[in-house]
Amino acid sequence: MEVPILKQGAVLIATFQAALSDADLNHLRSALVQQVVRFRSRGVIVDVTAMDVMDSFASRTLREIAHMIRLRGAETVIVGIQPEVAFAMVQLGLTLEGVATALDLEEGLAYLNQKFKTMK
Amino acid sequence: MSRVEIRVAISSDQDIVVARQKGRSLALELGFSSGDATLIATAISELARNIVSYAGSGQIALKDIQGSTRVGITVAASDNGPGIPNVSQALRDGFSTSGSLGLGLPGVRRLMDEFEIVSKPGQGTNVVVKKWRP
Numbered sequence: 001m002e003v004p005i006l007k008q009g010a011v012l013i014a015t016f017q018a019a020l021s022d023a024d025l026n027h028l029r030s031a032l033v034q035q036v037v038r039f040r041s042r043g044v045i046v047d048v049t050a051m052d053v054m055d056s057f058a059s060r061t062l063r064e065i066a067h068m069i070r071l072r073g074a075e076t077v078i079v080g081i082q083p084e085v086a087f088a089m090v091q092l093g094l095t096l097e098g099v100a101t102a103l104d105l106e107e108g109l110a111y112l113n114q115k116f117k118t119m120k
Numbered sequence: 121m122s123r124v125e126i127r128v129a130i131s132s133d134q135d136i137v138v139a140r141q142k143g144r145s146l147a148l149e150l151g152f153s154s155g156d157a158t159l160i161a162t163a164i165s166e167l168a169r170n171i172v173s174y175a176g177s178g179q180i181a182l183k184d185i186q187g188s189t190r191v192g193i194t195v196a197a198s199d200n201g202p203g204i205p206n207v208s209q210a211l212r213d214g215f216s217t218s219g220s221l222g223l224g225l226p227g228v229r230r231l232m233d234e235f236e237i238v239s240k241p242g243q244g245t246n247v248v249v250k251k252w253r254p
Contacts, residue, residue, distance in 0.1 A: 020137070021133040022169075052141070052158070052161060053158065053161045053162050054162070055162055055165040055166055055169065056166060056227070057169060083155075084154060085158060087155060087158070089162075091162075091230045092227035092228075092230070
C-alpha cells in the first residue's frame, strides 16, 4: 500500500492510511526525499494518526526520514501519534529523539510556519 | 485451557502486518482494552520481525488462555533459524546483531506480563509471551 504525498505550498504532507509493511515504509522514505528535492520543499509533515503499531522498524524509518530531510535543509514534523501507540513506544524504548512531533496536522503546520519564519 | 488457536506463517514483512493485526483482533475479542491490544500487537510485530531478520521464516501462534480466575493471551514465536548463542546478552537493552535498534527482546518483555525464551545455536528460537487481562 503506497502512502499518498500531497503538496501544499512549501510543505509536503504524507498521510499513513493503515497498517504499513516495511517495504511500504522504505518506499515512503525514498519517495519523500525525492519529492522534497523535486519541489524544493521546506517542510514535511508525516501524519501517522491511522497507524496501528509503531515498532522499532517504523520508528527507525521515521527518524531516518527526518534526518535525511534535515540534511537537505528542510524540516520534518510527525503528527498524530495515538496515545496508546505512544505508550507502547515508550515501553519499547522508542523515543524518536531529535524528531519534531505535534498533536495533529494543524499544529504541525503551525510548527513549520514558525520554523520558516526563523529560517528566513 | 484455550479455545482459539491462530497460526500465522512468517516469511516476509507483509506477514508481520498480518500477524499483528490478527493478534490485535484476538486481544479485542478476549476483552483487552484497545491500549493493551496495541501493546500486544507491538510485541507481535517485534517478534515476527526477529523471525524475518534472523531466521528467514517461522511461525507466530496466538492462543487465548481461559483460566479459572483470569483470561489472557499467549503469543508463541518459533523458528528453525540459527538460534541465539547468548540469550542473556540478547535480553539486554541496546544489544543487536542485525543492525537494528537492538530493542527487540527486552522491549517485548516490557510490553508483556510473562516472557520465556528457549534458543540453542543451530536449533532455532522459541519465544512465548503472555499478557493477562486486568
